Amino acid sequence: INQGFPEVIFGLGKRPEQTAAIFERLAQTGLPVLATRCTAEAFAAVQAKVPEAVFHELAQAITLRVPEENDRPIGTIAVVTAGTADLPVAEEAVVSALAMGCRVKRIFDVGVAGLHRLLSKRNELNEAQVIVVIAGMEGALASVVAGMVDIPVVAVPTSIGYGANFGGLSALLGMLNSCALGVGVVNIDNGFGAAALAATIVRSGSREAGRFHDV
Amino acid sequence: INQGFPEVIFGLGKRPEQTAAIFERLAQTGLPVLATRCTAEAFAAVQAKVPEAVFHELAQAITLRVPEENDRPIGTIAVVTAGTADLPVAEEAVVSALAMGCRVKRIFDVGVAGLHRLLSKRNELNEAQVIVVIAGMEGALASVVAGMVDIPVVAVPTSIGYGANFGGLSALLGMLNSCALGVGVVNIDNGFGAAALAATIVRSGSREAGRFHDV
Amino acid sequence: INQGFPEVIFGLGKRPEQTAAIFERLAQTGLPVLATRCTAEAFAAVQAKVPEAVFHELAQAITLRVPEENDRPIGTIAVVTAGTADLPVAEEAVVSALAMGCRVKRIFDVGVAGLHRLLSKRNELNEAQVIVVIAGMEGALASVVAGMVDIPVVAVPTSIGYGANFGGLSALLGMLNSCALGVGVVNIDNGFGAAALAATIVRSGSREAGRFHDV
Amino acid sequence: INQGFPEVIFGLGKRPEQTAAIFERLAQTGLPVLATRCTAEAFAAVQAKVPEAVFHELAQAITLRVPEENDRPIGTIAVVTAGTADLPVAEEAVVSALAMGCRVKRIFDVGVAGLHRLLSKRNELNEAQVIVVIAGMEGALASVVAGMVDIPVVAVPTSIGYGANFGGLSALLGMLNSCALGVGVVNIDNGFGAAALAATIVRSGSREAGRFHDV
Amino acid sequence: INQGFPEVIFGLGKRPEQTAAIFERLAQTGLPVLATRCTAEAFAAVQAKVPEAVFHELAQAITLRVPEENDRPIGTIAVVTAGTADLPVAEEAVVSALAMGCRVKRIFDVGVAGLHRLLSKRNELNEAQVIVVIAGMEGALASVVAGMVDIPVVAVPTSIGYGANFGGLSALLGMLNSCALGVGVVNIDNGFGAAALAATIVRSGSREAGRFHDV
Amino acid sequence: INQGFPEVIFGLGKRPEQTAAIFERLAQTGLPVLATRCTAEAFAAVQAKVPEAVFHELAQAITLRVPEENDRPIGTIAVVTAGTADLPVAEEAVVSALAMGCRVKRIFDVGVAGLHRLLSKRNELNEAQVIVVIAGMEGALASVVAGMVDIPVVAVPTSIGYGANFGGLSALLGMLNSCALGVGVVNIDNGFGAAALAATIVRSGSREAGRFHDV
Amino acid sequence: INQGFPEVIFGLGKRPEQTAAIFERLAQTGLPVLATRCTAEAFAAVQAKVPEAVFHELAQAITLRVPEENDRPIGTIAVVTAGTADLPVAEEAVVSALAMGCRVKRIFDVGVAGLHRLLSKRNELNEAQVIVVIAGMEGALASVVAGMVDIPVVAVPTSIGYGANFGGLSALLGMLNSCALGVGVVNIDNGFGAAALAATIVRSGSREAGRFHDV
Amino acid sequence: INQGFPEVIFGLGKRPEQTAAIFERLAQTGLPVLATRCTAEAFAAVQAKVPEAVFHELAQAITLRVPEENDRPIGTIAVVTAGTADLPVAEEAVVSALAMGCRVKRIFDVGVAGLHRLLSKRNELNEAQVIVVIAGMEGALASVVAGMVDIPVVAVPTSIGYGANFGGLSALLGMLNSCALGVGVVNIDNGFGAAALAATIVRSGSREAGRFHDV
């Protein structure tokens, strides 16, 4: 089990040179590094100081020393989205989860307006230890997925939509009021936060497992 | 086809004696009469003046001269609910639709946390001309139903739920932001308004039908 | 009756190349295609791949294979607006309704501050099977139109206005609280959603008509 | 012209004995006295100290020494309501306006869902110097009235309605966003405030008139 | 007395060519014309068609044929502001009031944080027939002015301020909840609407005056 | 591992006789039964039909056949509260978690205004597999606890507080915006939902453990 | 200088017996005790256990061992209110400040609608070390007082008012957006919190004074 | 003790030439001058007229004649931040406090997700006379700091964060609902306002001190 969480930089509201300075300092720890909400300019500034840094454009994230697949031995996180517009948030979650040493399975474009696609994924969903559901508009996907499985669901409301989604409020309230059990909500568009919660759940399970079986 | 909509009294904010006085006056028109949001006290006041009036306790509604089944020749409205707490609103819709001369089919307790119950009703849903979907919490039922059928859905958010439903706001926003097509939203807990829209759709279709086929 | 709804792409939050890729794929189905919320850049990307695609600039929509007028045999949708600022939303509704195989009648600039213009359109309104009312500010037009006719009204709040319209909230709440019967509300600025609901109503009526008269 | 505004007590949040003590003190000034938002208990406490005080139950107001009709020489305020539920607010406005020495004309139950009733009152409306429009739900009445006349409209949103009126917010926003000119808005359910603004307008006009014609 | 209100164009959400086309058409009526919320681009488009049109940059307004001072015989509107940031709204009110044939007096920069400046204007305030108070932040200026005079106050909340002014909401709520009597509120930043209400009050007074004195 | 979740009844908005009827039916399944948000009256109605049912007054919950401690072999949920006013929600969480077969540890009254009490519980916190943090006011406790441990935190905002907590909104937003990692939020006052999420996490871990170690 | 803050119990959401049990325990510390938001029933329960406890009915507070005037040597807090309805909050502030060992000066009923009363208190205001301003409606009193003096103002919004005060939101936003300098805001109706902040300021000044002069 | 507050210009919503004109006028008073929320363009305009003016880029502030350290004899204000994104607000507070003649101590990057850093600053915090706490997200830092010290805390919510911080609302509500005593809140991102309140507290203490010890 990979012990270390990466060092994390939250790029929103930081200037490129601030991000780069912090990134350089963290790179010297030898740990994995993850910077979220970074523009291409921020990446340019980082790369000038840490050439091995990798930019994930869709996710707007920069990583360094993400664990190889063999270093992610347990815990699969399924990342599920309703539609194309949720991709940037989903990729932020995916990149973050990988940086935290988890295995990830993408299940994209399975919104509730066409249930058959989602229903056909039941087995894949059931193989995950945690499911991250990312949806905008009314956010109903979280309720429907949570109703299909007996696995913890981390729900991420997204801010895309027509006017009365009020910057993600509709999906946020929808997910908080889910009629299905086992849903924990994180902030609007917060793919990183979802990954962090999912990774914490994965580790907690592994630790617990160790406690009961190793001794 | 029953031409006349009933005369309608909106009981909220009216005193029993005000409701009774208006009810008595409308009863003299000979048309059906419908009063919504009426307490037992309001009904007592009405009954003292119009003994044939009928009280629908769960719906909090009073009716007079509701058309017999034979006078409701076309147009079935399916009234679908997610759970037990939606019953008062659903019954307001049912009583109102009947008073407006529509046929009604109740499909209750088919919330999305247990999709199988809802999926098993697909045929019944497809037999309706309009579907009224009544749901609280996140209101996801409207999206899922609208995704299953190609029939207009009238969505009614209800106000029951834990704190962050904010008096029905969560279901309201959820339904307005539905990712499925063909959903029109009415006010929170407004079973009567849903029935009125559904009945107007039913009639509009009949009229149109008449226009094309009778001539 | 035209069976097929078009394939639809919701352009908001998609990059031009994403939109173009989906458009190209859908164009191969042979069905009509409709893409909403598309910028001129998105259209350029689409056109490079599907040269017959048509751009509707005011509506910010792209269409392919919209049914000819003879393929739109029944059901007229009246699209009613209060003022000039509602035009983009109205045109999104018009283009969408045409793509869905409906006939459309534009009744523009009939806001309630000058009732005479609206009152003079009573006959035209009464010839529609569904009326789409598009209004910003206080959205009162929906109530006034619904009070004038006995036809379903699909109400679209728009987001234009001075500060306290709060991005369309004033018109949205106004329409949800309409004192007139027969109003179903869709999302703010959602001309496409209004057309989809209106088209679903039109078809539902035709189908019903068929059921009663053809047999 | 009646110079004196009455002394006013705002009863909300005051205990009966507090209201009574203030009322007694003000009664000694010899001026008219007006207390708003008073329960029957508050009136009992007042009456015990000032027996000539008069209770207006529907308006929840107590008055003393309201000017006789001959002491209200100029300025008619039309008080217009949409429906029965607006009556308590309307009567608070009426009682307050009378206490401030204005003439009042009641035009009740002329909501926009049935335009004919309102249109038939055009002449009466045009005879007023100020029009107070009181309406709940979507508050569209203010826009429609203001569009019909060239007289200042004081708009009072009321809090009655189904869930998404959010305690009067829908009517408040509707009135603030009125597409018609000449509308000034006061607080939700604030019949007294509307009367005060209307009376101030009436006096300002009279004073102005005096300035131009007396000299 | 100047009978005619100008023809008005609300420029928000209109393209320059739309504004110019409407402006040209209205110019042909021979009446004064007023267009609000116009950018410099919109003015360029207007000027190309109607060379005599005048641009008021701070007010973002275009006028044509504003009445000369001798054609504005009665009714002074005082336009009062708290601070410099309120100037654009104030000038919109001033230009609009002049276009409507009113006399205007500017009383600027008299915010309540330095009461002495405001108190020194008491006489000027008392010479107005209507006072338009324009303030952002907490909007307290409306209450304080209304408490100083016995003249109708038209209150305009502005949207400038630190974060918790929420786009003008703080001043809007402050003005709606004014503890002083005689305040009517218009929409956030709506200088034009304030002028229209003020002008309507001025005329209503003049008409009333005429009714009592001329006959 | 206890396979079965209890059958659950959500008592809010149900009448005592409705609750009792459902409870009786579910009791016949032989599974554990849990009813939340039940008044003493609801319990009386239940007890009349199912005499072995147990009422948990503080939690407002009714249970039947809660698993004995020996049937709850793995997974400890720590339930942490800030203050006394959070007790009803905390006890709803505790009773629910026990009914779902989890072990529970109460850590009450450790709000952040006196950090020493909380810091002294670090070891107890670290022994849990999931931590449910229940706090009103600003909800800061969730952030501080999540910062202290590397265990998933399920955060429950409560609705108690002075005015600007707006029914729990302050704690809800606080928890959603937590600067610490590993926090999933459930609805305001939703002790039951927190327990359901926590129990799902506990089982997910056990299952995963099984998958890796049993084979 | 009195070192000890009292032990404090926040009564909201606590049952009488809970309050009494905590009160009894704290009484044994020998320190002053203060319990806020206590009903008469709560006081009865407390008094049964701690007979010397004193009930302040208007303030809804219970105290024990409040320091005598001689034990409150420095620091005067002026408690200023706009109107009668603010009294309960003001008395909560007064009782709390006394329990915290401060001297208090009441300046009541000096709302901004009648500026002269407030202006006549300038000297009294200037003698305070901190001023607590308590006002509902638009809360303008805080801005006006802060503009008159060069002393810290602790502003307490109150929840009384007509509909659009939204439970104190109008005064809260007004005070947060104050255009005058030196205003710190506490929660709606939070007289106790205001006293605590004021007392902390008073002590901080004394301590500072000590640091400079005693050494 | 430095008597004079600087002259202050609030740059938001002002054009560079407006700011420069006011700055030049105020520079002639000989007092310190402070302009907040100024862009580089505004500074260029100011510098052209007042060459000695100094620009503080991070703080977006311009100063003139800030008192030298020897002219700031008493009162230390600690400015505490949670993270890097709070820097612009913090620097606005620092520059403002210096311009008002206070001594300032920066304690940055001590957010509650890593309590140890904050706990290690206890002594530095205790040396301040007032503490300004600046934090975004949930704003928990204010509660934790206030719980650690017995010194007045001025809390500044910042607007940076993921979606549900709603422009600073989450931190604002968090700070208003602080469970710790002695917290006064200013507007979102209002570093200047925080400094003004802190400086007023510092002076009030000094004055009080003088009153007791000098005589």
Ligand SMILES: Nc1ncnc2c1ncn2[C@@H]1O[C@H](COP(=O)(O)O)[C@@H](O)[C@H]1O
């Ligand atoms: N079928 C669907 N069910 C639920 N949400 C959807 C669906 N389709 C799209 N969305 C949401 O609508 C937004 C736009 O989706 P897309 O058009 O695929 O980019 C995204 O936030 C999706 O989560």
Ligand SMILES: Nc1ncnc2c1ncn2[C@@H]1O[C@H](COP(=O)(O)O)[C@@H](O)[C@H]1O
């Ligand atoms: N002294 C004041 N009283 C009331 N509002 C003010 C005051 N000063 C400025 N304002 C408001 O603050 C905003 C900015 O003012 P200014 O700095 O003059 O541009 C405007 O919305 C003003 O209404």
Ligand SMILES: Nc1ncnc2c1ncn2[C@@H]1O[C@H](COP(=O)(O)O)[C@@H](O)[C@H]1O
């Ligand atoms: N003249 C005033 N100025 C400011 N606020 C006032 C004034 N009069 C009353 N209020 C506020 O209005 C509410 C009711 O006041 P009262 O009628 O005195 O009980 C209280 O919240 C007061 O703060």
Ligand SMILES: Nc1ncnc2c1ncn2[C@@H]1O[C@H](COP(=O)(O)O)[C@@H](O)[C@H]1O
């Ligand atoms: N550990 C923390 N505790 C509290 N707030 C934090 C913490 N870290 C960051 N923040 C807040 O999160 C935002 C971004 O912080 P930073 O990443 O340091 O720029 C700022 O508003 C901070 O106040």
Ligand SMILES: [Mg+2]
């Ligand atoms: Mg599940």
Ligand SMILES: [Mg+2]
């Ligand atoms: Mg469908």
Ligand SMILES: [Mg+2]
């Ligand atoms: Mg109709």
Ligand SMILES: [Mg+2]
């Ligand atoms: Mg008019």
Ligand SMILES: [Mg+2]
């Ligand atoms: Mg006045």
Ligand SMILES: [Mg+2]
């Ligand atoms: Mg943690």
Ligand SMILES: [Mg+2]
């Ligand atoms: Mg001051």
Ligand SMILES: [Mg+2]
């Ligand atoms: Mg403290």
